[in-house]
Amino acid sequence: METRIDEIADGIYRLSTYVPDIAPPAGFTFNQFLVLGDEPLMFHTGLRRMFASNCEALARILPPAKLRWIAFGHFESDECGAMNEWLAAAPQATPAHGQTGCMVSLEDFSTRAPRILADGEVIELGGGKRVRFIDTPHTPHGWDAGVLFEETTGTLMCGDLFTQLGDGPALTANDVVGPAIAAEDMFRYSSLNPAMGTTIRSLACLAPRMLALMHGPSFEGDGASALRALADDYDRRVSDEVAEMLRAAA
Template sequence: MQTRIDEVADGIYRLSTFVPEIAPPAGFTFNQFLVMGEEPLLFHTGLRRMFPLVREAVARLLPPERLRWIGFGHYEADECGAVNEWLAIAPRAEAVHGHTGCLVSLNDLADRPPRMLADGEAIELGGGRRVRWLDTPHIPHGWDAGVFFEEASGTLLCGDLFTQAGDGPALTEGDVVGPAIAAEDLFGFSSLNPGMGATIRRLAALSPRGLALMHGPSFAGDGAAALRALAEDYDRRVRAAGGRAMPAVDA
C-alpha cells in the first residue's frame, strides 16, 4: 500500500490509501486531511496499522512534530486509531472533539487531555484559517459524531458522510450522491433515525464549496445541493423503515 497526496482545496491536502481487499472488486479508500496553518490540523488519524504510511505522507508536507490539532468525526479505528501515535511524535498536539466524544472516549483513551468543543465552536489555525465543529449525533453513525467546516475555503470535512467504494480521482465535480446511496445499500452503515435529514440540511445551510470525503473523492461544487439530495435519500429510508422524518431546522 502507499498513501497518495493531493491538494483538494487551498491549503487542504488529502492523504489517501487505497485498500483493494475491502469491498472487492471496487476496493476502498481511507482518507485523512491535513489543513495547513500556523497551527496545522490533521482530520482523521488513520488506522493504527496505517500510521507509518500516513506519517510518511504528512512528513512530505510538513514536519509531523509541527501538528497542533488531531481531530476526527467519531470514535472508530479508521478515524482515530492512531491518535496516541500522533500525540507521541507531535509534542504540542492536542486531540480535539465534541463534548460527547471527549466525555465517553477521548478523556480516557488519549494520552494527553483533549480539547473539548461545543457545537458551533471554532479553532483558529492562523493565517486566516479557522475550523468550526458541528455536532451531528448518530449521523451517519456514532453518538459522538460531528464534522469540521473550514471557513476560508468553504470545505466541509465530512467524515463518513458520502462514503463510497472504489478508487476514483482525488477531486471530482461529478456526482457524489449516487455512489453514496449505492454504498449505503451495500454496507448499511448509517444509524437511521428521524433527525437525519434535518441534521444534514443544517450542514447544507453552510453552503460548502467543497466536501472532503473520508472514503471516496473530494468534491468541488455545490455542496449544499449534494447535502440536500443526501438528506432526501435518508428521509426516504426512514419512511421506508416505518418512521417519520423530522422537519428541517434552520442552522
C-alpha cells in the same frame, strides 16, 4: 501500502490510502485531511496499521512534530485509531472533539487531555484558516459524531457522509450522491433516525464549496445541493423502515 497526497483546496491536503481487499473488486479508500496554518490540524488519524504510511506522507508536506491539532468525526478505528501514535510524533498537538466524544471515549483513550469543543465552536488555526466544529449526533452513526468546516475555503470535512467505493480521483465535480446511496445499500452503515435528514440539511446551510470525504473523492461544486439530496434519501429510508415496521405489526 501507499498513501497519496493531493492539495484539494488552498492549504488543505488529502492523504489517501487505497485498500483493494475491502469491498472487492472496487476496493475502498481511507482519507485524512491536513489543514495548514500557524497551528496545523489533521482531521482523521487513520488506522494504527496505516500510521507509518500516513506519517511518511504527511512528512512530505511538513514535519509531523509541527501538528498542533488532531480531530476526527466519531470514535472508530479508522477515524482515530492512530491518535496516540500521532500524539507521540507531535508532542505539541492537542486532540479535539465534541463533549460527548471526549466524555465517553477520548478522555480515556487519548494519552493527552483533549480540548472539548462546543457545537459551533471555532478553532483559529492562523494563516487565514479557521475550523468550526458541528455536532451531528447519530449522523451518519455514533452519538458523538461531528464534522469540521474550514470557513475560508468552504471545505466541509464530512467524515463518513457520502461514503463510496472505489479508487477514484482525488477531486471530482461528478455526482457523489448516487455512489453514496449505493454504498449505503451495500454496507447499511448509518444509524437511521428521524432527525438524520434535518441534521444533514443543516450542513447545507453552510453552502460548502468542497466536500472532503473520508471514503471516496473530494467533491468540488454545489455542496449544499449534494447534502440536500443525500438528506432526501435518508428521509426516504427512514420512511420505508417505519412503513415496514407498521406492516409487520399489523
